[in-house]
Amino acid sequence: xxxxxxLYREIILDHYRNPRNxxxxxxxxxxxxxxxxxxxxxxxxxxxxxxxxxxxxxxxISGQGCSISQSSASMMSAxxxxxxxxxIDELTRAFKAMMSIHESAxxxxxxxxxxxxxxxxxxxxxxxxxxxxxPVRIKCATLAWNTLAQGIDEASA
Amino acid sequence: xxxxxxxxxxxxxKDQFPLLSRNVHGKPIIYLDSAATSQKPLAVLNAMDEYYRxxxxxxxxxxxxxxxxxxxxxxxxxxxVRDFIGARSSAEIIFTKNATESLNLVAMSWGRANLSxxxxxxxxxxxxxxxxxxxxxxxxxxxxxxRWIPLDTEGRLDLTDLDVLLEGAKVLSVTAMSNVLGxxxxxxxxxxxxxxAGAISIIDGCQSVPHSPTNVQELGxxxxxxxxxxxxxxxxxxxxxxxxxxxxxxxPFLGGGEMIRDVRLDxxxxxxxxxxxxxxxxxxxxxxxxxxxxxxxxxxGMDNVRAHEIALTQYTMSTLSERFGDRIRIHGPSxxxxxxxxFSFDFDGLHPHDISQVLDEHAVCVRAGHHCAxxxxxxxxxxxxxxxxxxxxNDTSDIDALADALEAAGAFFAF
Numbered sequence: 001x002x003x004x005x006x007l008y009r010e011i012i013l014d015h016y017r018n019p020r021n022x023x024x025x026x027x028x029x030x031x032x033x034x035x036x037x038x039x040x041x042x043x044x045x046x047x048x049x050x051x052x053x054x055x056x057x058x059x060x061i062s063g064q065g066c067s068i069s070q071s072s073a074s075m076m077s078a079x080x081x082x083x084x085x086x087x088i089d090e091l092t093r094a095f096k097a098m099m100s101i102h103e104s105a106x107x108x109x110x111x112x113x114x115x116x117x118x119x120x121x122x123x124x125x126x127x128x129x130x131x132x133x134x135p136v137r138i139k140c141a142t143l144a145w146n147t148l149a150q151g152i153d154e155a156s157a
Numbered sequence: 158x159x160x161x162x163x164x165x166x167x168x169x170x171k172d173q174f175p176l177l178s179r180n181v182h183g184k185p186i187i188y189l190d191s192a193a194t195s196q197k198p199l200a201v202l203n204a205m206d207e208y209y210r211x212x213x214x215x216x217x218x219x220x221x222x223x224x225x226x227x228x229x230x231x232x233x234x235x236x237x238v239r240d241f242i243g244a245r246s247s248a249e250i251i252f253t254k255n256a257t258e259s260l261n262l263v264a265m266s267w268g269r270a271n272l273s274x275x276x277x278x279x280x281x282x283x284x285x286x287x288x289x290x291x292x293x294x295x296x297x298x299x300x301x302x303x304r305w306i307p308l309d310t311e312g313r314l315d316l317t318d319l320d321v322l323l324e325g326a327k328v329l330s331v332t333a334m335s336n337v338l339g340x341x342x343x344x345x346x347x348x349x350x351x352x353x354a355g356a357i358s359i360i361d362g363c364q365s366v367p368h369s370p371t372n373v374q375e376l377g378x379x380x381x382x383x384x385x386x387x388x389x390x391x392x393x394x395x396x397x398x399x400x401x402x403x404x405x406x407x408x409p410f411l412g413g414g415e416m417i418r419d420v421r422l423d424x425x426x427x428x429x430x431x432x433x434x435x436x437x438x439x440x441x442x443x444x445x446x447x448x449x450x451x452x453x454x455x456x457x458g459m460d461n462v463r464a465h466e467i468a469l470t471q472y473t474m475s476t477l478s479e480r481f482g483d484r485i486r487i488h489g490p491s492x493x494x495x496x497x498x499x500f501s502f503d504f505d506g507l508h509p510h511d512i513s514q515v516l517d518e519h520a521v522c523v524r525a526g527h528h529c530a531x532x533x534x535x536x537x538x539x540x541x542x543x544x545x546x547x548x549x550x551n552d553t554s555d556i557d558a559l560a561d562a563l564e565a566a567g568a569f570f571a572f
Contacts, residue, residue, distance in 0.1 A: 004518055004569060013570075040526035041509055041541030064540040066510030067570075140510060 002133035008067065011127035015071035020078050023060040025049055030058070031155040035147030039139045042069040046144070048151045054085045061144070068128070068137050073144035075124045085152055092145050094120035098129055099138050163468035164461040167552030173198040174550050184520035187558045192336050192364060192499045192546035193524050194386045197450070201389060204449035205442045216441055217415065217432075231441055234448025235431070241451045242381065243372035244398055248430035251397040251404070252439055256363045257287040259382035259397035260330075262434065263359055264291035266410045267380075267403065268328075274300030277326040279356070281306040281314055282536050283335045286529040288361050292330070306331065308536065312338040312489040316346070323354035330358070333365035333376075337528045337544065338489030339470075339499035341365065348377035357403070363387055367548070368466055368497050370459040373398055385443065389549075390450035394443035397434070404430050411436035462549055466498045469547045473500060473556050480560050484567065488537060498547035501528070505567045509543040515566035516543075521559055 025047035035044045042065030049058040059077045064070075076095075080088050131141045171177045174196045179186055188196060212226040219225065232247070239247045253259045268291075272278070278292050282305050295301050304322050309315045312335070323329060329351035334341045344360055351358040360378040362371065367388035373381055380403070385394035399407075409416055409427050413436040418426045427433045454462065470493040477485050477500075486503045490496045504512055509525030516523055524544045527534045534540060545559055 004515065007514065008569070039510070043540060064508075066508035068510070070508075134514070137510070137514070 002130070006130035007134050007137065009127040009130060011075075011124055012067060012071040015074040015124070016067040019061070019070055019074040021060055021074065021081075022062065023047075024062055025058060025060050030060075031151055033147055033151035033154060034063075035143050035150065037065065037069060037139050037143045039136060042066055042140055042143055044069065044073055044144055044147050046147050046151050048148075048155055050085075050152075050155050054156065056080050056083055056088065065143070066137075066140055068131060068140035069143045072125075072128055072141045075128070076144045076148060079123065079125060080148065085156065088148070088152065090120050091122075092149060094122055095125055095128075095145055096142065098122065098125075099132060099142055161464070161468050161471065163465050165457065165465035165549060167465070167469075167550055168554070170457075170550045171552075173200070175199060175202070177550060181520040181522075182518060187519075187521045187555050187562075189545040189547065189551065189555060189559060190522045190524050191367075191387070191548035191551075192528075192544065194392070195367065195389050195548055196550060197389055197391065197446075198453050200453045201391065201446050201449045205391060205446040208442050208445045213442070215438055227441060230448070231439065231444050234444045234451075237448045237451045238396055241371070241455065242366065242398055243374050245374075246401055249398055249401050249404065251399065251431045251434045252444055253395040253397055253434075254393060254440070255386070255395035256361065256382040256384040257395070259380075259395050260287050260359070260361065261291045262397055262410045263380050263382070263399070264295060266407045266434075267357070268295050268301075269299070270406075270408055272299055272301050272327055276301045277304055278302070278328040278330065279304045279306065279322050279326045279351075281331045282308050283312070283314070283338060283340065283530065283533050284330075284332055285336055285361060285363070286531070288330055288332065288359075289532065311491065311495075312340050313495065314340070314342055314347075316343075319347075319350050320354070323350055323356060326351075326354055326356045328359065329354075329356050330361070332361040332363070334362075334368065334497050334499075335489065335530075335533075336364050336499060337501045337530050337533055337542070339496035339501075340489050341369075341495060341497055344376045344378065348379075352377070364497060364499065367454075367462075369463040379403055385447040385450060388447075388450055389453060390447040391443045393440050394447045396447075401430065404434070407434075409436070410434055413437045415439070457549060465549060466547060467493055469551060469553070469556065470496060470498045472553050473498070473545075473547070473559075476556055476560055477502070477563075481563065481567075485563070488542065498551075499544065500546065501542040501544045503539065503542060504563055505570065507566060507570055509541045511570060512543045512563070512566050515569055516559070516562045519558065519562035519565060521562045523559070 030047045030049040033046050044063040047060040051057040061073050176196050212223045214224040214227045216228040235247050235250050239250050307315045333344050348358040357379040359380040362381045362383040366383040381398040386392040416436040484505050488501045513525040526541050
């Protein structure tokens with residue numbers, strides 16, 4: 001039986017207590033995008049500043065939510081700063097792959113081997129691996145990433 | 158705070174609810190989410206099972222024995238619901254899928270026929286989305302105007318300007334009991350004010366009907382909506398009570414079989430009440446289940462249900478306040494007599510998702526989120542709350558377990 005320590009690793013609690021990149025950016029030039037967790041109770045507002053090369057020059061996060069959604073957003077913001085859209089896309093896929101173990105287990109997979117995207121280093125984000133044992137909370141973890149993807153789509157349109 | 162006498166023993170009643178004897182994470186389940194949906198007693202489960210095993214057949218159609226039986230049982234259930242809420246006639250009891258559909262029925266059927274651009278509908282800040290969104294839809298469709306009864310600091314309706322708000326209004330639509338704050342509203346005062354202003358009154362009885370005695374003559378309401386699944390009945394069945402003369406004048410809501418008298422190539426005529434508003438094959442098993450739930454609740458006695466809830470509310474509020482003091486804030490009225498057993502709370506600055514996660518570890522089931530009342534959340538200044546709620550099968554040990562689990566949550570997240 002998964003315990004709370006699997007879900008709430010120290011790094012997660014650190015990012016929850018000391019969230020990185022909180023605040024707002026002036027829009028324009030930054031782009032503002034809002035996201036809502038279907039597991040209601042988490043809301044996120046992202047401010048994205050993409051430079052001419054399509055790299056994330058700056059990012060800020062506001063809104064309110066649970067420890068999982070807030071820490072995931074904080075870790076996400078640190079991970080994507082300075083990255084290109086292509087690199088962020090890869091990172092997002094790797095993160096979501098880590099979050100999707102539950103689906104493959106449901107399909108009858110024998111082991112709970114994670115689906116890896118080996119070239120991509122997840123760093124601090126690895127701490128969120130335990131979320132898959134609490135499927136209801138997966139949407140908390142992916143909220144910031146889905147909102148980011150939407151924001152990048154809108155900003156590059 | 159003095160705790161009044163409790164005529165019910167929740168511990169004993171639990172035995173009639175099979176689900177409540179299961180374990181979660183190796184511990185006995187502590188179910189504190191009846192405001193979301195209630196557990197079902199054996200009597201209800203048996204009634205539905207019995208229907209499918211012995212008389213399942215389509216109603217109002219067959220000449221054969223079991224079809225007649227099924228039709229009988231369904232209409233007996235309707236009569237039971239009628240008596241449960243003190244309606245004069247079974248023609249005033251419409252079966253729907255749930256209270257949300259009931260409210261949509263009134264908004265769309267009565268609303269479209271009687272409202273035009275600029276007409277005023279009065280709601281309140283504590284309403285559930287089911288009593289907000291259909292009206293927003295009519296704003297877009299017809300151009301009606303919405304007004305809102307505000308709240309006081311205790312989470313009660315602020316009725317200071319009620320008559321002003323109702324001036325020229327066509328509809329007053331409010332909840333009898335808040336699913337977030339637990340506030341029990343003075344329904345008769347509200348329906349009288351509506352009547353004086355020439356407006357019809359619609360009451361959302363989702364929380365009130367399961368938890369206290371209901372009499373539509375005393376309430377003075379033109380319409381009352383409630384759901385079976387919150388009152389020990391199955392999901393998929395709701396009720397709309399409407400005064401006969403209003404229902405008679407309304408156009409039908411959904412069209413199809415059952416709700417017609419005649420259908421030709423060039424048109425149709427409607428069936429009598431209540432079937433005019435019941436298109437298609439009804440949820441027969443669910444109606445029978447609801448009838449069994451009503452019978453079970455009448456056996457317990459709705460006065461006893463309310464008295465039990467008052468006693469548990471007193472226990473909950475004093476226990477949580479004694480154990481946690483400033484660390485916990487329970488929304489809604491502080492007087493247990495002004496509220497039902499629904500407790501939305503803030504605790505230790507923790508997010509409801511995290512609170513309910515730790516509580517789940519301890520097999521305590523509470524709800525986290527906005528409870529389909531986003532406008533209310535904004536007014537309370539929160540994004541979401543955790544919510545515990547009690548019903549007939551809860552007892553003081555459930556509240557003790559809640560308090561212990563909250564203590565554990567506080568310790569786990571201690572900064």
